[in-house]
Amino acid sequence: MIGAVIVLIVVICALFASVIAPENPGLPVLTATLKSPQSGHWFGTDELGRDVFGRIVHGARVSLRVAALAVGITMLFGVPIGLIAGFWGRYVDAVLMRLMDAIQAFPMILLAIAIASTLGPGITNATIAIGVVGIPGVARLARGETLRVKSAEYVTAARASGSGTGRILIRHILPNGAAPLIVAAANGGAAAILTEAALSFVGLGAAPPNPSWGSMLQQGYPYVSLAPWLSIFPGLAISLTTFGFIFLGDGLRDIFDPKLRNR
């Protein structure tokens, strides 16, 4: 469970950022600019003399919060849409799924940029944008699971015993189709962190001086030949955390999938 370990480390960084790196991550120290990695500054300092390690630790907060909220938005809208479309079928299914197709027809990052720039820059709007672009994928998955489960005998039995539609959806269909959705949520976390980095890189994410890994990459970019540590360490943080979430998703799938587990 290497994925779980990485994600746990990031979570700990985010929760205890102020303990691990007590200095204010946004405050310039103009006497200590662009110092290469050394003791006291493991990852060097940036163009404003701020400790890169401290900013990455604090940046974990931004990344994780975005990942959690964005995945929350995706699930909150994607799962019900999929359940309803799959369960009712026919024109409800057709309308909802064509709508999802329409959203999915746009490249994910382009759509996120379009939404974020319409709403205006800022981390909240970026989070909403990232959440929205994930909805169609989850809705499709939820619909597929609903279609698979809804003809199962226990659903027929529940209906025969007089259960209402809402109760069938929530008590019977959702729990039995949940495993792939949980895996999708973990993978969605990885995508959210990458998309946030991309949005921040083009200036649509976290407002300075708040450290976000994407905005750190953006600000370090002009110095890439002289102070590569400004780009390398935030880049590593993004890749490792993304890997962490993907491995976590893989691990969860192994646990949920009985065929793989018995192997």
Place this chain on the structure above:
Amino acid sequence: MSQSKQPIDPIVPHTLFGQLTRRQLLTLTAAGAAALAVRGDIARAQDAPSRGGTLRAAAVGPVTSLDPFTSKLSSGDQLLWRFLYDSLLTVTSTGDFAPEVATEWTVSDDGLTYTFTLRSDVKFHDGTALDAAAVKFNIDRYRQEGSTYPTADRLKVIDTVEAPDATTVVITLKTPNTPFLFNVGTAGIVSPTAVDALGEDFSSKAVGSGPFKIREWTSGSTATFDRWDQYWVQGADGQPLPYLDSVELEGVPDDSVRLLNLRSGEFDINERISPLDQQTVKSDPNITLVTTEHATPYILALNPTKAPFDNKALRQAVAASIDRQAIIDNVGYGTGYTIAIPFLPDSWFYIDGPQAVFDTSVATAKLAEAGYPDGIDITFTIINRPTDNQIAQIIKPYLDAVNIRTTIQVLERTTWVDLWNGRNGEMGLLQGGMTAQDPDEQSGWFSDTSLANYAGYDSPQIRDLIAQANATTDQAARLEAWKQIVQINTDDAVYTFIGAVPTVAGVRNNVAGFEIDFGYFWELAGVSLSQ
């Protein structure tokens, strides 16, 4: 321009000629030719510029139009105007006017009538003649009602333009205006025939009379130019300039990309090397740094047209809270300096103060005086550019420290411009340009019609002083007026001029004869490439 440079014979000292017979001279010349052949390329490169080749140059800004009339004044546009167009006059690197299309010019004693005498051998790229009628057409086009020419404002002082014969242009002004000679003299002259024939296409298919003609340009792409083989200026070898066969100009906003491509040889000239990169470039044997008569000033703007910054004491509180020296030291890596107004320190009109003084106790007192003893929340809108980002993050803690609680908002350039042109910004950050041409270059900050006045600063007192300064030819009196302008501006604190960082270009060593003139135009006619 360098066309007057004489070739120096590498072998025969000139003083010998008087004592030699024709035969001896021929012998010596033959020996010289042999010696030259042995010395090879090095001697040729130094003494007679070699012809041919393609120069590839990178500008910071994109090319937005080839026609000065419809340009958005991007640096990419400005650089290429001297490739395509001649003007009546040029300005030498020492700031003096020199003849170009106009061989001579006179100004009447009352300062109202300017008479230019033109060369008769200048041809546009479409074969038509550049005569007095063409000059009149251009000036009228630039100054016409509803003109989109970015500096049309400065030509409004013209009353009439006449072309009594093919080589004489007479311009009459409404009031005397000292910056006028620069403003009219350095405007690019386009072909009237082509303007009529091409219509809107003129901005991408421009026709001028300069050393290069356009081969191809579409918006967003590289502009390519071919040599104009009937250019009227001759080179050191007695043949028409330019030496180069062609030029490619590309707008590359990213400092690192421009630098990497200069170092790899992909570009021969890089418009701007960032202060930090200059240190590494210094150790590169293939690249020479060229310091220009140009710098980039950084300006803090407070919107005086609406609350809360319609409050002068509050603006003064902001100006007193920030350490401008610390900011400019950080972004300029030691090459920058603080300024009172964007005037170059080595220009004749340099004014060093009064500048805003960093004093937190003054800031706190002014904040209380403004009616905000408990501080205030401010939105600081900046354009998404690395340096703006850097400066804003230094300013924020200074303001936070005196309880002017600042939230930085990063916007795309167009969004930012819309916000500020609508007078809806609160606090903003600007970049400008400054050259050593004339103090009037900076009058846009104070003009009620200029688009450069993003904050909407409206000081009748300053506008009177500018009118007064422009109406006199007495440079000392003009300087005096500008000193008062600086004083009023610093006190009003609508624009706080933080500081400036000099523009340094990077040129590969295979490029000879590269010059950037006083108005920050690139002179490429005399440029040659060694193999």
